[in-house]
Amino acid sequence: MPPRVVVVGEVQNGSLAGITAELLSAARKISDQLPVVVLLADDAGKAAQTALDLGVPAVIALQHPSLRDGGAGGFDAAVFALATFLGQERPDVVFVARTDFGYNVAPRVAFRLGVPVAQDCIDLALDKPSGNVVVTRPVYGGNAMAVYRFKDKRPQIVILRPKIFEPLAPTGARVGEIRTVGIDLPDNRVRARLVETAKESRQGVRLEDAEVVVAGGRGLGGPEPFKRLQELADVLGGALGASRAACDAGWIDHSHQVGLTGKSIGPRVYITVGISGASQHMAGCSGAKAIVAINKDPDANIFKDARFGVVGDWQKVLPAFVDTVRELGRS
Ligand SMILES: Cc1cc2nc3c(=O)[nH]c(=O)nc-3n(C[C@H](O)[C@H](O)[C@H](O)COP(=O)(O)OP(=O)(O)OC[C@H]3O[C@@H](n4cnc5c(N)ncnc54)[C@H](O)[C@@H]3O)c2cc1C
Known part of the structure; x- marks a missing residue:
């Protein structure tokens, strides 16, 4: 039965x-x-x-x-x-x-x-x-x-x-x-009651629902580059993610964190920039259909799971990547 x-x-x-x-x-x-x-x-x-x-x-x-x-x-x-x-x-x-x-x-x-x-x-x-x-x-x-x-x-x-x-x-x-x-x-x-709901101020698509997520890690070196990732996410109609290291450093809010102690996501494309691919991070993106990784270390763990990988400094790779995506969007 x-x-x-x-x-x-x-x-x-x-x-x-x-x-x-x-x-x-x-x-x-x-x-x-x-x-x-x-x-x-x-x-x-x-x-x-x-x-x-x-x-x-x-x-x-x-x-x-x-x-x-x-x-x-x-x-x-x-x-x-x-x-x-x-x-x-x-x-x-x-x-x-x-x-x-x-x-x-x-x-x-x-x-x-x-x-x-x-x-x-x-x-x-x-x-x-x-x-x-x-x-x-x-x-x-x-x-x-x-x-x-x-x-x-x-x-x-x-x-x-x-x-x-x-x-x-x-x-x-x-x-x-x-x-x-x-x-x-x-x-x-009923001992605990919901008294008030404060709406999280967010623009664009929710991280958990996004078809494309662009995420940054410690390799970005500071909060400023996240603006560049946000631009890429906007061009692709996606959401911005981050590793815990970047969130803990205060470069970006914890609501963007992907991973074991962050959010679980399952986008069609997950673009990571300066993220090493620690198991605790990968635990949150195992549902991604394709991972694209930009990392300067050819031995970085992220490349084991990435379908497409670029070994290089993100500062050189990212501008060309964003330009190409914009170009493709226009054609
Ligand atoms: C219980 C527990 C729970 C955790 N939960 C989470 C979680 O939910 N999410 C999470 O993300 N982590 C989590 N962590 C932390 C996790 O173990 C890692 O420490 C973290 O994911 C590392 O973040 P990172 O990849 O940004 O940094 P790093 O591991 O320091 O990697 C930085 C990467 O950037 C690359 N890089 C550096 N400079 C450049 C450059 N100029 N261009 C290109 N690449 C560059 C480096 O080669 C490196 O691979 C957890 C840990 C524990 C113990």
Whole structure:
């Protein structure tokens, strides 16, 4: 019998977050049948319809005013709602994304249910004889991969790293149904409430969503060159990234950091300038389809992963690179 799988989708500003389609694609690795999607929201109507477009058999909308954007802020309501639902339904496997929501909610739910949870998984499989999930996740700061086997307790909660699995494409054929479940949330369950949201001032595309990312590292030598990288990113309609070394030096804000302790990205093209390619940095860009590296050290680790590499001083290489990109854009 195939495992009973539940994907915990995400709702942002009333719409279905793209990560949901990634989780569904990951779920296909252990079952041919698409799973049920659970959404936590104040009003999941629009997001639930989008989820049905992905071809899922059912969307279960757990709704409560405190579950706006999945209960962002304190997440107490989300933990209560999801733990109650999973405790009643007892599926075999639950997929959650390693987003702010999943990172906070899933381990607390696992603790409440007394079931196992695996963080930051980048691959998975089903051990058919036992029906248990086997996951792969980076360890030792991304320097090694470890394979973990769940034991028999259920549900087995798998937290998946974003930008690893190709999002499932919509089928257009709506065959599933939407079931709305009101949550009876006791007042004393919500101890932390979101009081205010401050919007990050940002121009252009979000780093996590960008098709092209141009990133700089310690090799740039200071904050000034980041302006040149921003120009290149603008020409390509992309976003600006950075290594932790550059962020720690104060050359650029930490919101641009890519890596193990930064953001996970999966652009079509990732252009790195003066970045050595430490494993902790590469952990954040393993979803990139093609890496282009500019580095003066021919032995730099980044060249092992780069599809295209230029060995040279960025001060000489970058201007010609930007000019050529502009030229191509005009032709
Ligand atoms: C627990 C932990 C978590 C971490 N998390 C992250 C993370 O999320 N993200 C992250 O990035 N790092 C992270 N790090 C740090 C990581 O180990 C590296 O120290 C960091 O990525 C190095 O940044 P860098 O490549 O910019 O600098 P360096 O490693 O110093 O590399 C600079 C590169 O620039 C090249 N260069 C120098 N001058 C020029 C020039 N003129 N032209 C062209 N190339 C030049 C050099 O050849 C070199 O390869 C983490 C470390 C730990 C221990």
